[in-house]
Amino acid sequence: MIRFRMLATAAVLAAFVSPLLAQAPQRIALTLDDGPHLSATPLLSPQARNEAILAAIRKHRVQAALFVTCGNGADRPEGLALVKAWSDAGQLLGNHTMTHPDLNSPQLSLEQYQDEIQRCQQILAGQPGLQRWFRFTFLREGKPEAKRDGMRTWMKEQGWRNAYVSLDTSDWRLNEFLEARLKADPQAEVEDIRQAYLDHLWQRAQAYQALSRRLQGRDIAQVLLAHHNLLNALFLDDALAMFKAKGWQFISPAEAFEDPIYQLQPLSPVAGQSLLLSMARSLGLGRFEGWARLVDDGDYEIERLSRPAALTR
Numbered sequence: 001m002i003r004f005r006m007l008a009t010a011a012v013l014a015a016f017v018s019p020l021l022a023q024a025p026q027r028i029a030l031t032l033d034d035g036p037h038l039s040a041t042p043l044l045s046p047q048a049r050n051e052a053i054l055a056a057i058r059k060h061r062v063q064a065a066l067f068v069t070c071g072n073g074a075d076r077p078e079g080l081a082l083v084k085a086w087s088d089a090g091q092l093l094g095n096h097t098m099t100h101p102d103l104n105s106p107q108l109s110l111e112q113y114q115d116e117i118q119r120c121q122q123i124l125a126g127q128p129g130l131q132r133w134f135r136f137t138f139l140r141e142g143k144p145e146a147k148r149d150g151m152r153t154w155m156k157e158q159g160w161r162n163a164y165v166s167l168d169t170s171d172w173r174l175n176e177f178l179e180a181r182l183k184a185d186p187q188a189e190v191e192d193i194r195q196a197y198l199d200h201l202w203q204r205a206q207a208y209q210a211l212s213r214r215l216q217g218r219d220i221a222q223v224l225l226a227h228h229n230l231l232n233a234l235f236l237d238d239a240l241a242m243f244k245a246k247g248w249q250f251i252s253p254a255e256a257f258e259d260p261i262y263q264l265q266p267l268s269p270v271a272g273q274s275l276l277l278s279m280a281r282s283l284g285l286g287r288f289e290g291w292a293r294l295v296d297d298g299d300y301e302i303e304r305l306s307r308p309a310a311l312t313r
């Protein structure tokens, strides 16, 4: 009888608590790779792009992390000034190599890759926001396995965190499309690209949330990958507003990385993809419903954007 009462009490408690748990907001952290870029784009100078991205982050009171590819600009004083703007704004910095080489390339040795990381870290040393976080280029952890394991051992010895991505996006592909259109005509209409980007982010977000529930039985703290580019200089404000409107809650990448999932090391990392997809592959869950849209490099959006306007209506 006592046992029954306890069970009944637990059931009543669960009835109250479950809806509360169900309403816990999905947590998400913002990370941007490859910046700051000193390369020219239509519309905005490198300084204006950097400032626009920081303004969006500031407006939404988000702490983000910039994964710096030092050869894109930070190795020159004017580029390092853009990095400093991140530190001054209380943002976090991580390492994304000097020249963005592909660790899976047979021409690149483990030592060369590690040297790329160390040289970039020397450039960033002294920036208050700098963490000992490394983001693999192309999210490729190394092939063959000896390379992958060599990196894992080296990173552990040197105190590096693998700054995993769970919510991978193809913003870089939409950025290429955006820049190409604006190069052809700086006055071109870009509203359809803005909408495609927001739709893309939300589609990926929902799909990775579903994959997290499937693999972990819960909502992990998601780590979103976007890039330091013109697309985000123009539309990051809208993207952050969209996630908030959908009830998602931004947390610092430092807080997100405390989720135990980011301590895992999948046995078969899959090139160019999120930790969740690598885990799915390791578990033998290669293809599942919606899988293709997570690995299509934004083909779906580009194909729609490329159709003549009359056909998209």
Ligand SMILES: [Zn+2]
Pocket (backbone or CB within 6 Å): 033, 034, 096, 100, 137, 138
């Ligand atoms: Zn990158």
